[in-house]
Amino acid sequence: MRVLLMAYGSRGDVEPMVGLAAQLRARGTEVRMCAPPDFAELLDRAGIPLAPIGAPVRPVVTGAVTGTAPMPAQGLPQRAAAMVATTYEAVAAAAGGCDAIVATGLFPAAAGARSVAEGLGIPYAFVAYFPTYLPSPHHRPFERPGRPFPPDVTDNRALWDLDVENMNVLFGTGLNAHRESVGLPPVDDFRRYVLTDRPLLASDPVLSPWPRPAELDVVQTGAWFRPDEGTLPAELEAFLDAGTPPVYVGFGSIPMRDAEDVARAAIEAVRAQDRRVLVSGGWADLSLIDDRDDCFSVGEVNHHALFPRVAAVVHHGGAGTTTTAARAGAPQVVVAQMADQPYWAGRVADLGIGAAHDGPTPVFESLSTALKTALAPETRARAGALAGEIRTDGAAVAARLLLDWAGGGDRAGAPVS
Structure with missing residues (x-):
């Protein structure tokens, strides 16, 4: 079996995937990863083949925080559309022969990865590393750039409904334009398309529990730890x-x-x-x-x-x-x-x-x-x-679930059947 992992973001997005990769490989699964080229050395040490996505992210992030980055020529919807296309290209090139795709990180990148899985007819799963990335009546969504919430709307469910609209405006138009170019039908709900109805939550249930009840059938596995790399210098x-x-x-x-x-x-x-x-x-x-x-x-x-x-x-x-x-x-x-x-x-x-x-x-x-x-x-x-209460087997739990989903053992419970 072969699984492709996609993580677009910072090191915090990539490292847990290294932990998952180790558990998948221990079960005889071949693993590849798509990630920014910043993490080539990390993945090389872990023995994970890297298919890089676009340009390094560190200069962009550093420039945005320190104020040294030039003002982008394009708005957020255009940049998101470009990310969808860049990720789709990298994932499509790496996904040949794969039986499943697991994605995390920025939403437009994950949308590109899911489009590849859809086109290939293979299962796709999204993983979040913290509960508030996922819709729930128990917490507010993040405000999207340039799309502040009305000050008189305080109900969390109403805010999450507004978040659907905001994400469709910011990200959905670019995704659908790209999907049309590769022969896929349009998506009505960008957020649900990326997350699926059954996302994974790779966080510890004591340190960061998933509050219930909630609309999504979230599967909390515990945090994914990278394998211990031995002694200190x-x-x-x-x-x-x-x-x-x-x-x-x-x-x-x-x-x-x-x-x-x-x-x-x-x-x-x-x-x-x-x-x-x-x-x-x-x-x-x-x-x-x-x-x-x-x-x-x-x-x-x-x-x-x-x-x-x-x-x-x-x-x-x-x-x-x-x-x-x-x-x-x-x-x-x-x-x-x-x-x-x-x-x-x-x-x-x-x-x-x-x-x-x-x-x-x-x-x-x-x-x-x-x-x-x-x-x-x-x-x-x-x-x-x-x-003593922190779970250490989260990556192992996730690996077993993913192999069941990809191999047909639990297809009814898979994020994508």
Whole structure:
């Protein structure tokens, strides 16, 4: 059997798919992946053939956050239409001989992937990494760019109905134009077409439960973890062994405006708590502010091995980082920037396993306040207790379901029959 995985977005979209790929391959399934070329090295290390989609996303994301990107010549509907076409082309070229397609990330890219599956007559599944990406009466949808919700509409169901209209306007027209060009019929409901009636939810049911009742038949598998990549670098091991557990500061594949000021505020706030500091560069390009021996700079490291050995994790609130820190029992400070990150910040605060930073711009005073909460003994105790409840078999559960769907064992319950 052969499965094609498609993930268009940041590293947080790609890494869980690597975990799923490992579980599929352990069951004798051949796996390919379509993703932005930024992640070629990651996928090469994992032994997963990559069919790249378009140009790298990091320069685009960095420019948008820092204000250095030129103003796009096209509006969002035109850019979405181009993404549909680019993804369709990459997925169609890679999907030959495949028995199923699993997609995640930006909606227009997923729509292109599903169109390929439809044309080939093979099952397609969509996966979300957090509950609020999926329609539910228990939470609001995201506002789409240029399409604010009317201030007098507060009912969640009504807002999700408006979201259907907004997505049809922003994304559906471009999708249908492309579908006509490849001989496929038009789609009336863009969002439902992408999600299907039975999407997968790859998040932990304790850390981020799917609230019921809801209209969608969501299948929550648990979070998908990338396989453990082994030991930490010798220099990092030496730093960890040389003193008390440090505070980790890193924002993954999220750039930060004024990164030098952010690094200085974070390091000084951690030092004010009499803690050592680990600074991860990431897409924010954070760096050390001096040569004192209480700070250490790290590149890409195995978070599963590192986080159990730190005093706290200061991060952006991506699904993967939040779940890995929770699994490690490490208290967290979430400095949410966009998308799902405010959701994860709220969950961390509500569960008492850390603090939601006040706003997206970290300064010394605000980080100091959040760190005091995260470093309190009672927070460490709650984080440690929750760690034992985090499921670790989510990718294995998903692999079994997908192989049943693709192989016909559970076709009645498949996202696409």
